Amino acid sequence: MATPVVELKRVSKYFAKVIANKDVSFCAYEGEVVALLGENGAGKSTIMKILYGLYGADEGTILIRGQETTVRSPRDAMQRGIAMVQQHFSLVPTHTVTENIILGNARGRISLKEENQKIQALANRYGFDIPVEAKVGNLAVGVQQKVEILKALYLNTNILILDEPTAVLTPQESDNLMEFIKTYAAQGNTVLFITHKLKEVMEVADRVVVMRDGMVAGDLRRSETDEHKLAKLMIGQDLTANAQPALREFSDESTILELRNVTVEQKNQPALLEGVSFAVHAGEIFGIAGVSGNGQDAVCEAICGGREITSGEILCNGRSLVEDTIRQRIEAGIGYVPVDRYRDGLIMDMTLSENMLLKSSFSKHWTRHGLIDQKVLDRYTADLIQKHQVKATGPDETAKSLSGGNQQKMVLGREIDIGQKVIVFNQPTRGLDMGAVDRIHKSMLEEKEKGKGVLLISTELSELFEMTDRFAIMYKGKIMGIYRNGELSTEEIGLLMAGYTGKEA
Structure with missing residues (x-):
């Protein structure tokens, strides 16, 4: 059997008492697209950052082409042919496309004309329509993402990690990216693809690794699964679909x-x-x-x-x-x-009760003789926590101690009432x-x-x-x-x- 290009064995990562990854094991082969699926906080980005050298693993082993490897930094990763395109681009808007791509990767006297030609040829090879002499700040977001991918390809990457790559793209740009992924993998390269969009997984992945609570909940071939099964693995239960809204006619009076x-x-x-x-x-x-x-x-x-x-x-x-x-x-x-x-939504060091008060401190509902009635405020906050199914110990918990989803539910509850x-x-x-x-x-x-x-x-x-x-x-x-x-x-x-x-x- 072929040796995996990338193999992770029982990798774990802890942040203080929080378990980010626990005993994560999976592999990826040459020419394969592996999608990583999971809820927010499931650990999929963390495990990829360990592979890319942004974090160090606390336990476990990483093998690259069968050789046990310690990836201490992104430079280590790049030397092993690994590159990562993250959600938030690391481009300098006042520099040209070429300048961004060669930044930190070129040495000695540089001929910008030759570099422009080299990068234009690379872009053409993958069907990327990119003006290499244009300043990045003047380019559309979808084109900027292609620049990030070209940065990886410039380094002769053969293991490409993409973190939520279609989040800022139009449907046509997303389709073009999917075609690039297929073409890139068909040339013998490996793609590790983090996404929450099940449609994209079913379109482009060869295999799907589902993560939940920092662990691998499933490792399936795309041909053996469907969107419903993947969604259930992701959250651990069935979700009832919202009914399609019945389209209404609205009058000017409404x-x-x-x-x-x-x-x-x-x-x-x-x-x-x-x-x-x-x-x-x-x-x-x-x-x-x-x-x-x-x-x-x-x-x-x-x-x-x-x-x-x-x-x-x-x-x-x-x-x-x-x-x-x-x-x-x-x-x-x-x-x-x-x-x-x-x-704009919360002050992280404040308690949940204090955050619920932020936009309505003038309301008579909270005040008694010009002072805040803490019992009324805490009771209101506790009701919101229960109503919106927020995972919190109570009104005295600070906003920063909640997960992103639970923070959003608190903002939602406050704004619905306002x-x-x-x-x-x-x-x-x-x-x-x-x-x-x-x-x-x-x-x-x-x-x-x-x-x-x-x-x-x-x-x-x-x-x-x-x-x-x-x-x-x-x-x-x-x-x-x-x-x-x-x-x-x-x-x-x-x-x-x-x-x-x-x-x-």
Whole structure:
């Protein structure tokens, strides 16, 4: 039998008392694509960082081509033909593509012309349409990811680790990446592919390693499994699918949130938003699709008061919010679940009770004779913990001690209570495991049934297809169109996300 290119034997990793990996064993062969599946915190990224030398294993053995190996650093890994493309790119935006790729990898006197030609030939070999002399900061996110992959290929990598590689890509870019993975593996290379998207696993993987609670829960050939079995292995139980929303007709009278020609300009830079108009109705989930960084955050901030608009109108129940403070918008019944819970949603060193108070400390519900009634606040927080199935010891636990999914559930509970009219969700399930995603989706549907207006920004088309009544597509701060769910194909949506109009498509 062939010798595995990579083999991990009973590898364990501990962070203080937390078990990140325990007795992890699996292997990958030449020309094979192995997908690593698991919930957020299941240990799949940690085990790959051990293989890449970012972490050291506390127990166990790593073998590369049958030889026991200690990988002490990424440089060690690269010398053994291992490269890793992480979720957050490590590119210098003011440098060109070529400069980024050769940075740290070229010695002595360098001919930039020759390096440009060498890297252009490498890009052409793998079908990557990349302008090698362009500055990385001027490139689309999907092209930047190709630059990261080229950095790995430049080093003659034959073991490529990809961590959630399609998170920032349009459907067409994702399809192109899948084709690259197949081509790269067919040339005798090995790909270790971390993803939470079951569709991608079934499309590209030869074998699937499922991780749960830091351990291997299953190691299956793709031909011997399906999405349902993989999902059950990931979470340890069956998930009940949410019913596809019954599409409703909405009248103008039911409009609860409206943006009219909203523009947000920046000095000496392109506008963040340009003439954005849409309406969200009571009892509707309205989505915004698009690759990250195309104005979605500015829409949320404009609605919730975190960013002044240059022109246009924002209306809630027919009343203008433009002159309102953030507090006035909170009092008007607008809740906001931000994309970055660490930066904008919670203060990590505060208790859960203190975090629940942050946006409504002025509320008479908490105060007695001008002082905070701690018992009332703790009781409210304990109720939220129970209602949203948060794994926490109680209201006195600090936010930083919770997992990402449980932190998000606490933010969700607070904002649902604040958002009596409208709730804005900005990528609420990003980076979360399937159990937490399921809970958040159910909460959104419950609020919709209560007649609230729900605005859902998501880069996941599958999430928008599952949850929304209508959705808009954004590209570079503009609305490319507003459509009923089911009206466009994935390919048509992908073209609009990339900036192509219907005529050009």
